[in-house]
Amino acid sequence: MKTEKISELTTNRLSVYLRCLNELAASGVEAVSSKTMAEQFNLNSAQIRKDLAYFGEFGVRGVGYNVEELRRQLIEILGLTVKRKVAIVGLGNLGTALANYHGFSQGNFEVVGLFDDDPAKLGNRTRAGLRIQSTQALTDAIRREGIEIVVIAVPANAAERVLEQVTEAGVRAVLNFAPVHLAAKPGVKVKNVDLTISLESLSYFLANPSSEAINIVDREFLRHEAAAGAAK
Amino acid sequence: MKTEKISELTTNRLSVYLRCLNELAASGVEAVSSKTMAEQFNLNSAQIRKDLAYFGEFGVRGVGYNVEELRRQLIEILGLTVKRKVAIVGLGNLGTALANYHGFSQGNFEVVGLFDDDPAKLGNRTRAGLRIQSTQALTDAIRREGIEIVVIAVPANAAERVLEQVTEAGVRAVLNFAPVHLAAKPGVKVKNVDLTISLESLSYFLANPSSEAINIVDREFLRHEAAAGAAK
DNA sequence: GAGTGTGAAGTGATTCACAGCT
DNA sequence: AGCTGTGAATCACTTCACACTC
Numbered sequence: 001m002k003t004e005k006i007s008e009l010t011t012n013r014l015s016v017y018l019r020c021l022n023e024l025a026a027s028g029v030e031a032v033s034s035k036t037m038a039e040q041f042n043l044n045s046a047q048i049r050k051d052l053a054y055f056g057e058f059g060v061r062g063v064g065y066n067v068e069e070l071r072r073q074l075i076e077i078l079g080l081t082v083k084r085k086v087a088i089v090g091l092g093n094l095g096t097a098l099a100n101y102h103g104f105s106q107g108n109f110e111v112v113g114l115f116d117d118d119p120a121k122l123g124n125r126t127r128a129g130l131r132i133q134s135t136q137a138l139t140d141a142i143r144r145e146g147i148e149i150v151v152i153a154v155p156a157n158a159a160e161r162v163l164e165q166v167t168e169a170g171v172r173a174v175l176n177f178a179p180v181h182l183a184a185k186p187g188v189k190v191k192n193v194d195l196t197i198s199l200e201s202l203s204y205f206l207a208n209p210s211s212e213a214i215n216i217v218d219r220e221f222l223r224h225e226a227a228a229g230a231a232k
Numbered sequence: 233m234k235t236e237k238i239s240e241l242t243t244n245r246l247s248v249y250l251r252c253l254n255e256l257a258a259s260g261v262e263a264v265s266s267k268t269m270a271e272q273f274n275l276n277s278a279q280i281r282k283d284l285a286y287f288g289e290f291g292v293r294g295v296g297y298n299v300e301e302l303r304r305q306l307i308e309i310l311g312l313t314v315k316r317k318v319a320i321v322g323l324g325n326l327g328t329a330l331a332n333y334h335g336f337s338q339g340n341f342e343v344v345g346l347f348d349d350d351p352a353k354l355g356n357r358t359r360a361g362l363r364i365q366s367t368q369a370l371t372d373a374i375r376r377e378g379i380e381i382v383v384i385a386v387p388a389n390a391a392e393r394v395l396e397q398v399t400e401a402g403v404r405a406v407l408n409f410a411p412v413h414l415a416a417k418p419g420v421k422v423k424n425v426d427l428t429i430s431l432e433s434l435s436y437f438l439a440n441p442s443s444e445a446i447n448i449v450d451r452e453f454l455r456h457e458a459a460a461g462a463a464k
Numbered sequence: 465g466a467g468t469g470t471g472a473a474g475t476g477a478t479t480c481a482c483a484g485c486t
Numbered sequence: 487a488g489c490t491g492t493g494a495a496t497c498a499c500t501t502c503a504c505a506c507t508c
Contacts, residue, residue: 006440008433009499015432019411033467041413044501046470053469061468061507078432079439097329101427103411109431149434172441173434179251179335181273189437191430195333198423199341200247200310201240202381202405205421207311208238209404241477265489276479278492285491293485293490 010051014074016041017048021071033064080108084173085147087113089162090154091121091132094177098151099126109149113141117158135165142169149173156180163190242283246306248273249280253303265296312340316405317379319345321394322386323353323364326409330383331358341381345373349390367397374401381405388412395422 020037034052038045052058052070055077059065075081086109088095099114114132116122124132133141141147150166152159152174159178166174167188174190176182179197184190252269266284270277284290284302287309291297307313318341320327331346346364348354356364365373373379382398384391384406391410398406399420406422408414411429416422 007499011433011436012429014436015426015429016413018432019428035467042415045467046501046503047499049468050470050500057469059468062466063508064467077436077439079435080432084431084435084438093329093332093334097325097333100325101329102325103427108435148438149431173438175430175434181248183274187441189434191434193425193427193430194247195335195425196251197244197247198407198425199316199381200250200312201243202407202421202423203311203316203340204243204246204309206316206380206405207309209419239477267489277489278479278481279477281490282478282492289491291490294488295486296489 006054010054011078013043013047013051014078017051018071018074018078018080021067021074024067025071029067031064032067032070034059036064082108084109084149085112085145086110086149086151087115087138087141087147087166088151088153089115089135089138089166090152090158090178091116091118091124092153092155095151095153096126098153098177099130100128112145113138113147115141117154135162138165139169142166142171147171149175152176152178152182154178238286242286243310245275245279245283246310249283250303250306250310250312253299253306256299257303261299263296264299264302266291268296314340316341316381317344317377318342318381318383319347319370319373319379319398320383320385321347321367321370321398322384322390322410323348323350323356324385324387327383327385328358330385330409331362332360344377345370345379347373349386367394370397371401374398374403379403381407384408384410384414386410 017037020040021032024032034045034048037043037048049059052065056073058070058073088099088111091099091114095114095116099111111128111130114126114130115135115138116132117135119134121132122134126132142150148171150162150171150173152162154162156178159176159180159182163174163176163182163184167185172188174182174184174188176190176192177195179194182190182192249269252272253264256264266277266280269275270280281291284297288305290302290305320331320343323331323346327346327348331343343360343362346358346362347367347370348364349367351366353364354366358364374382380403382394382403382405384394386394388410391408391412391414395406395408395414395416399417404420406414406416406420408422408424409427411426414422414424
């Protein structure tokens with residue numbers, strides 16, 4: 001076990017390993033080797049071992065990893081032992097979608113607040129029965145409810161302002177769907193999901209079929225897309 | 233100008249540059265330097281110059297880049313001169329959201345088909361007035377309408393099957409929202425958007441505040457998340 | 465024999481630094 | 487003087503290969 005800095009590429013892969021272990025556990029499999037897991041996502045087995053070794057010695061030489069135990073360890077490492085409260089800001093099409101999206105409220109993340117500027121939307125409810133509130137109530141709600149993650153689904157020009165407001169209120173984790181680069185303060189993490197980049201990347205590929213270079217495509221599985229930029 | 237292999241990290245950044253140039257053009261700015269652009273997304277100016285230099289010599293030494301011309305060039309490079317037809321498969325919460333999502337149908341991408349297996353959904357219409365069709369009609373529609381991009385928004389266990397079907401029908405670009413690693417055939421590009429990984433990544437950060445290492449966060453802006461794995 | 469944990473080597477991406485053009 | 491284009495240097499990530507344990 002080392003105490004180096006952990007790359008986000010590594011932690012992203014931990015999520016994937018966890019998913020894999022969940023399935024194995026559900027099928028009653030008790031042990032698994034890095035090689036077996038590696039084959040599932042064309043990844044190198046050494047990479048899996050290395051990723052895990054950053055956090056401890058979870059395996060048994062000659063045997064492999066105990067599925068249940070490794071699963072518990074990953075849950076612990078990823079901080080999934082506690083439920084995180086989530087607020088969604090911006091209830092346009094995408095925000096509304098996310099509010100109704102099951103995988104979102106499911107499991108370890110619970111959407112507890114919806115906020116929008118548009119007076120016409122106030123009071124509307126999503127399928128889950130949550131009421132849309134004014135963004136003026138956001139700061140209060142974050143503090144009162146202990147909201148840890150904010151999803152920004154507002155137009156690009158409003159995103160920076162929302163980030164400032166929620167950072168001010170003490171939020172340190174933000175999932176940003178607005179197509180802008182947000183400059184986060186140190187200590188605040190912004191993950192970006194940029195559908196335009198994804199689509200244009202596909203467009204590039206369609207326009208330049210030669211870019212298909214098989215070995216590259218392969219290796220690019222699981223690089224992460226975009227993480228925040230702290231100022232300076 | 234080189235003819236090396238272009239990394240997806242580079243093409244993702246091209247999208248960002250284009251966005252920036254669109255704004256500059258809208259504000260009437262005529263020329264811009266790599267340094268100015270770099271400051272906007274805390275990126276290194278050499279990286280911008282290098283990214284662009286893969287495709288040609290667009291700048292003028294001592295002066296910078298002409299906004300309009302570089303914009304045109306990027307549009308050309310990214311294949312955004314033609315409109316790409318898009319189909320969405322899986323009209324659950326997320327798929328429906330995407331179908332109604334404006335940024336999607338806007339600009340260079342046009343959603344022309346919605347497909348779902350659930351008989352109860354058939355015939356339903358989205359805001360834009362599109363009818364949901366059976367997935368049995370998918371293969372036909374792809375060929376008839378010239379659909380180039382398919383968005384997969386079905387549950388994890390159905391995603392692989394959809395990928396096979398649309399690949400079979402000739403689609404070479406796929407945007408996958410299902411939380412699984414899809415093994416694409418060579419020549420087919422799959423971009424993954426995995427909200428679970430994003431959320432768990434934020435959870436990891438909340439659970440391990442020490443992971444905040446400022447210089448790393450900075451550098452991680454704009455790495456891409458996950459691209460397909462071709463078999464083998 | 466099988467499979468982990470890990471230094472060392474290899475590969476790829478970013479940044480530096482500067483020659484060369486305007 | 488200012489800014490591009492690019493080889494060289496640096497840095498980060500992945501893969502190899504093997505000592506070690508069960």
